[in-house]
Amino acid sequence: MDVQIDRVKASILKHKSQKKALIAILQDIQAEHNYLPPDALRAVARSLGVPLIDVIGVATFYRAFSLKPRGRHIVTVCLGTACHIRGGPKILEEFERKLAVQPGETTPDGQFTLETVACLGCCAIGPVVVVDRDYHAHTTTRKVDGILKRYRKPGRPS
Amino acid sequence: MIRLIMNGLEVQAEEGWTLLETAQFYGLEIPTLCHNEGLTPWGGCRLCVVEIGAKPKTRLVSSCTYPAEEGLVVQTDTKRVIRARRMMIELMLSTAPMSKKIQDLASKFGVTEQRYPPRNEECVYCGLCVRMCDEQMDARAIGFQNRGHKRKISTPFDIRSEDCRLCGACIYICPACSARCQGPSAETDICNACLQIEPTCLEEYGELNCWMYDAGRCGTCVQDKSK
Ligand code: FES
Ligand code: FES
Numbered sequence: 562m563d564v565q566i567d568r569v570k571a572s573i574l575k576h577k578s579q580k581k582a583l584i585a586i587l588q589d590i591q592a593e594h595n596y597l598p599p600d601a602l603r604a605v606a607r608s609l610g611v612p613l614i615d616v617i618g619v620a621t622f623y624r625a626f627s628l629k630p631r632g633r634h635i636v637t638v639c640l641g642t643a644c645h646i647r648g649g650p651k652i653l654e655e656f657e658r659k660l661a662v663q664p665g666e667t668t669p670d671g672q673f674t675l676e677t678v679a680c681l682g683c684c685a686i687g688p689v690v691v692v693d694r695d696y697h698a699h700t701t702t703r704k705v706d707g708i709l710k711r712y713r714k715p716g717r718p719s
Numbered sequence: 720m721i722r723l724i725m726n727g728l729e730v731q732a733e734e735g736w737t738l739l740e741t742a743q744f745y746g747l748e749i750p751t752l753c754h755n756e757g758l759t760p761w762g763g764c765r766l767c768v769v770e771i772g773a774k775p776k777t778r779l780v781s782s783c784t785y786p787a788e789e790g791l792v793v794q795t796d797t798k799r800v801i802r803a804r805r806m807m808i809e810l811m812l813s814t815a816p817m818s819k820k821i822q823d824l825a826s827k828f829g830v831t832e833q834r835y836p837p838r839n840e841e842c843v844y845c846g847l848c849v850r851m852c853d854e855q856m857d858a859r860a861i862g863f864q865n866r867g868h869k870r871k872i873s874t875p876f877d878i879r880s881e882d883c884r885l886c887g888a889c890i891y892i893c894p895a896c897s898a899r900c901q902g903p904s905a906e907t908d909i910c911n912a913c914l915q916i917e918p919t920c921l922e923e924y925g926e927l928n929c930w931m932y933d934a935g936r937c938g939t940c941v942q943d944k945s946k
Contacts, residue, residue: 617876
């Protein structure tokens, strides 16, 4: 835990302890841990002199932040209008089945977090599935396995 | 001094007054829910809407946040205003039908039917408790979290906050926390009991008890009848 707090402090110093840098600092923490650990949030609140509740308010407002630990890979299935009519829900179901989690949940081995989004702005290549930063265009339920395999750690039973 | 027209009267407001404050100063009643004198204006409940501007280009604004402006024409109780207020009451009633304050408002404004299913959420997001905790109690233990339909008021991480001194001010000021007269076992979504009250008198109907919870609250039975 100590290391973690040190890194938080470093990030705060990088932004010169400015209150207006709150979101940037939270982004740093999120990038490092994949979620916002409670102790880190407390440390941010203390060093910026912002009430903890306001830090939490910001952290829970944006989808980019998560208060729950998230998996190594974030699988985001688009359910926007265009992807929806092209079979987004079917693909989501397939992911749910394959990973045995509901949207917003993380697999017990900490590998994948399943999420949904309403339109990514690239409807032409829909249905879209984004894993981490890779866009998988024209996804079908048959491609789901292949996509997951690419990110699964090699040598692990699938 | 700012001069403006309110309900056809020429009124004067001091610099920095809101329309609500001006109206209250002149004794014009405007209903409020999320407003409290000791707290910053919030403009959340929209009960205090008034119509401003000259016909036919009028608009509705919340009087608790709108500053008094020179020459402004304000109407506090037009048809449009009443309709908007009744709508807000109906919506809040569907959110928190167990609240006495909202039931009372419904009776007062003659809201007798409710077109939305009751959601029994017990919070109408008026933000009074959050502002109370922050501004008057200086604790900042509770606040809004999440957004959209997941929005809620809670402490950090939903556990008892170190900043909370258990002063109870949030409960004191909450309009949804006081249960409606029938208590939690109420059968209807709308109470409206006050609408049907024929003021009874304990002398004549003593064995029936008073309509109100604590006897004499309505004042009819203790009034001096000789006058
Ligand atoms: S609907 Fe999926 S990218 Fe637009
Ligand atoms: S009292 Fe003005 S909006 Fe609630």
